[in-house]
Each structure stands twice: as C-alpha cells, then as structure tokens.
Amino acid sequence: MKVLVIGGGGREHALVWKLSQSKNIDSIFCIPGNGGISDMADCVEMDIHNIEGLTGFSKKEGIGLVIVGPESPLATGIVDVFEKEGIPIFGPRKNGALIETSKIFAKELMDKYKIPTASFKTFYKYDDAQAYLNTIQPPFVIKADGLCAGKGAYVIQERQDSEHVLKELMVNLIHGDAGRRVIIENFLPGVEASYLVFTDGKTVMPMLPSQDHKPLLDNDKGPNTGGMGAYTPIPFINESMEKEIDTHIMSTTINAMNDQGIVYKGVLYGGLMITEGKPYVIEFNARLGDPETQPIFFIMENDILPVLLACVEGTLNDKEGMKWKSGVSVCVVVASKGYPDKPEKGKVIKGLENLKNEKDIMVFHAGTKKIGNDYYTSGGRVLGVTAMGKTYGDAIRKVYEAVSCIEFEGMYYRKDIGKKALDTA
Ligand code: AMP
Numbered sequence: 001m002k003v004l005v006i007g008g009g010g011r012e013h014a015l016v017w018k019l020s021q022s023k024n025i026d027s028i029f030c031i032p033g034n035g036g037i038s039d040m041a042d043c044v045e046m047d048i049h050n051i052e053g054l055t056g057f058s059k060k061e062g063i064g065l066v067i068v069g070p071e072s073p074l075a076t077g078i079v080d081v082f083e084k085e086g087i088p089i090f091g092p093r094k095n096g097a098l099i100e101t102s103k104i105f106a107k108e109l110m111d112k113y114k115i116p117t118a119s120f121k122t123f124y125k126y127d128d129a130q131a132y133l134n135t136i137q138p139p140f141v142i143k144a145d146g147l148c149a150g151k152g153a154y155v156i157q158e159r160q161d162s163e164h165v166l167k168e169l170m171v172n173l174i175h176g177d178a179g180r181r182v183i184i185e186n187f188l189p190g191v192e193a194s195y196l197v198f199t200d201g202k203t204v205m206p207m208l209p210s211q212d213h214k215p216l217l218d219n220d221k222g223p224n225t226g227g228m229g230a231y232t233p234i235p236f237i238n239e240s241m242e243k244e245i246d247t248h249i250m251s252t253t254i255n256a257m258n259d260q261g262i263v264y265k266g267v268l269y270g271g272l273m274i275t276e277g278k279p280y281v282i283e284f285n286a287r288l289g290d291p292e293t294q295p296i297f298f299i300m301e302n303d304i305l306p307v308l309l310a311c312v313e314g315t316l317n318d319k320e321g322m323k324w325k326s327g328v329s330v331c332v333v334v335a336s337k338g339y340p341d342k343p344e345k346g347k348v349i350k351g352l353e354n355l356k357n358e359k360d361i362m363v364f365h366a367g368t369k370k371i372g373n374d375y376y377t378s379g380g381r382v383l384g385v386t387a388m389g390k391t392y393g394d395a396i397r398k399v400y401e402a403v404s405c406i407e408f409e410g411m412y413y414r415k416d417i418g419k420k421a422l423d424t425a
C-alpha cells in the first residue's frame with residue numbers, strides 16, 4: 001500500500017518513521033515533510049490547505065491511506081472532502097475537529113455529558129465578560145474560543161492582568177476571530193498529562209500516557225510554546241486511573257459525540273490535569289500531540305498501519321490493544337534562537353551523523369531542510385532528540401548525552417525534561 005502523511009513536524013517524522021517499519025507499505029509520501037523525513041519518504045512541496053491539490057495527488061499516486069498530522073487541515077474539513085472522493089483518510093471530520101477548534105463546543109459537551117472539567121462561563125460580549133471579572137478572585141483562566149496555536153489560554157494570577165488580557169482578546173482581537181468569544185474558567189492546580197487514544201468512533205484504544213513541557217524555560221517558566229519535550233509513560237497515572245480516564249473521559253466523549261450525530265474517528269487527545277488524584281479535562285485536541293508522538297511512537301511495539309486502518313474502517317474492536325516496549329522514552333526538543341516569537345533560520349546543523357546508528361536514540365526532525373548532504377534549520381522547533389532507557393534516570397541521561405552531540409548556532413533546549421518523573425518515581 002502507498003500512504004501519504006500530511007504535515008512537516010516532529011510528529012510527522014515519528015509517524016513516517018513508524019510507518020516505514022510496517023510490513024504492508026510499499027511507499028510513503030509526505031506533504032510537505034522536512035529534512036529528516038526526506039531520508040525515509042518522498043517529500044512533495046504543496047500547501048497542506050490546497051485540498052484539491054492533495055486529492056488530485058492522492059488519486060494520481062493511488063494512495064491507500066492518508067494520515068493528517070496538524071489540526072488546521074482537519075479544521076477546514078479535509079477529511080470530509082477525501083471521504084467524498086473515496087480516499088481512505090485518518091482523522092476526524094470537520095464536525096469532530098470542533099472538539100479542538102471550539103473550546104466552547106468542547107466545554108458545553110463536557111458539561112452536558114458530565115465529563116470532569118473545570119467549571120466555566122462562556123462570554124460572547126466584552127462588557128459581560130468584564131463585569132464577570134469583578135465578581136471573581138484569581139487564580140482563574142481566560143481562554144479564546146478558537147484555534148490560537150497553543151497561545152489562547154491565559155492563567156491569571158493578578159487581577160490587573162485580567163482586564164488587559166480580556167481587552168486584547170475580545171477588543172483588539174490579537175488572535176483574530178478566535179478571541180471574539182471567550183471562556184473564563186476555574187484554575188485547577190495539579191500535574192498535567194497528555195492522554196491520547198486511537199478511536200474508530202465506537203471503541204477507544206489508549207496509548208501510553210505522556211507529559212508535555214509547554215513553557216519555554218526550565219521549571220515551567222517563560223512563555224508557552226508548542227511543547228519543549230515530553231516523556232512516556234508517566235508515574236502520576238496508575239492502572240486504575242487509566243481505566244477511569246478510558247471510561248469516564250475518553251469513551252464518554254466519543255459516545256457523547258455520537259449522541260450529537262458526530263462519528264469521531266482518528267486520535268482524541270485529552271489534555272488532563274490530575275488534581276488531588278482525580279483527572280479533569282483541560283482541553284481536547286483532535287490529533288496526535290507534538291512532541292508527545294515522538295516518545296510515544298518510539299516506544300510503540302505494534303505495527304501502526306493495522307491500527308490506523310481499523311480506525312478508518314470502524315473495526316478497532318477486533319484488534320488487540322497496543323503493545324509497548326518496556327522502559328521509558330524521553331524526547332527533548334531542540335529549538336532555534338528566538339523561538340517561539342521570531343525563530344532564526346538557515347543555520348547548519350552539525351553532529352547528526354554521530355547518532356545515526358544508536359539503537360536507543362532517534363533524532364526526529366521538525367523545522368529542518370536538507371540541502372545536498374547537509375541539514376539546515378528552517379523553523380522554531382528544529383529537532384526532537386528521543387531516547388529510550390530502562391528507567392527515567394537512564395533515559396534522561398541518554399537523551400541529554402545525545403543532545404550534547406548536536407550543534408547549531410543559537411540552539412536552545414530545556415535542561416529539565418522528565419525531571420518531574422524523576423522527582424516522583
Ligand atoms: P490549553 O490551551 O487549554 O491547553 O491551556 C494551556 C495551558 O494553560 C495548559 O497546558 C495548562 O498549563 C494551563 N491551563 C489551562 N486551563 C487551566 C485550568 N483550568 N487550570 C489550570 N491550568 C490551566
């Protein structure tokens with residue numbers, strides 16, 4: 001079978017890498033891909049929102065399965081179009097992607113079906129939201145309704161900040177239409193977890209729970225980013241909590257969508273807060289997480305293709321659960337100077353050849369370009385250096401040893417990825 005992966009980040013490199021080990025795949029295409037992906041797939045330059053171009057390409061090449069990485073094509077309904085054209089595609093339709101593209105939709109769904117989440121109020125008018133601010137005490141969280149590339153949630157610690165945030169969102173429209181409607185919700189203290197499941201719209205098949213590190217700087221300081229590193233599994237979720245999450249959060253959500261007339265297929269990503277030993281949903285995403293996919297796929301034992309096909313075909317119930325290698329997998333994101341605001345580009349990356357044949361190390365590429373035999377930086381998050389080890393300590397040591405082999409001008413990475421697990425385990 002020929003497969004096409006849409007996207008060009010570390011998540012897509014991990015997908016392509018995993019697919020490249022699949023028995024039943026003859027060739028892999030990636031649009032647009034990146035420097036590392038071009039070593040294992042045919043990369044094609046095309047706008048990932050050019051849906052006509054993508055369907056035309058898929059028909060011409062006889063693609064048997066398309067896998068969508070990022071949220072934006074899902075938000076515009078890429079799956080609906082491919083389904084109409086009869087091309088198998090992995091991901092939710094536009095109405096399913098609403099769970100990520102509209103926080104109000106997600107919160108109202110959770111409210112209606114009693115899925116645990118922070119209590120909240122929805123505002124369509126600035127004056128109403130501002131009046132509400134006078135009635136509550138920090139900490140609380142103000143969130144834009146729409147997609148903001150991970151920058152639409154503001155944790156308010158000081159009252160005076162809230163007025164400013166609200167004005168920026170609803171009046172100055174710093175995130176465009178995404179901020180015209182907002183949610184103001186209770187702050188939940190605790191530890192965060194990313195809980196991803198495959199689903200065919202009926203059955204859920206969980207992946208190993210993982211933890212992202214969203215802030216730019218060590219000890220969770222600085223601005224939020226797409227994610228500076230992740231590891232899996234995590235010590236904060238035991239088997240009984242996994243069952244509780246599968247039943248009361250993930251399956252309940254899929255059933256709730258069905259009840260609303262939405263068949264949700266693909267990956268459902270629960271961004272959870274574990275507060276006093278109980279899991280609550282902070283947000284849902286309609287896709288694989290990045291960087292989470294990198295450590296998760298690195299430690300995955302299964303052939304991924306049958307799982308993806310079963311989600312599309314609605315036969316996940318017939319499949320055995322996921323299998324995982326034993327141990328721990330850790331990914332450290334190496335970013336460009338200036339990320340997340342104005343990342344530098346065009347710097348030559350040195351040292352990758354030293355890590356090519358290491359069994360427990362994989363360097364997934366994100367913002368890279370290959371020119372001749374050299375790789376250059378071409379984005380904010382550049383590499384996801386990923387390592388497996390027997391213990392948290394072992395995996396963390398290996399991953400940072402690997403990072404120390406790599407060099408490019410202005411490279412930046414967090415030094416404390418996995419530290420929370422190390423402190424807890
Ligand atoms: P979101 O875009 O909704 O995932 O929020 C981004 C980040 O803001 C999350 O990863 C949390 O660290 C934080 N956050 C969002 N909502 C809450 C909440 N209700 N309580 C505590 N922290 C939150």
Ligand code: GLY
Pocket residue numbers: 150212226227285288289290291292
């Ligand atoms: N790592 C966070 C996300 O994929 O949304």
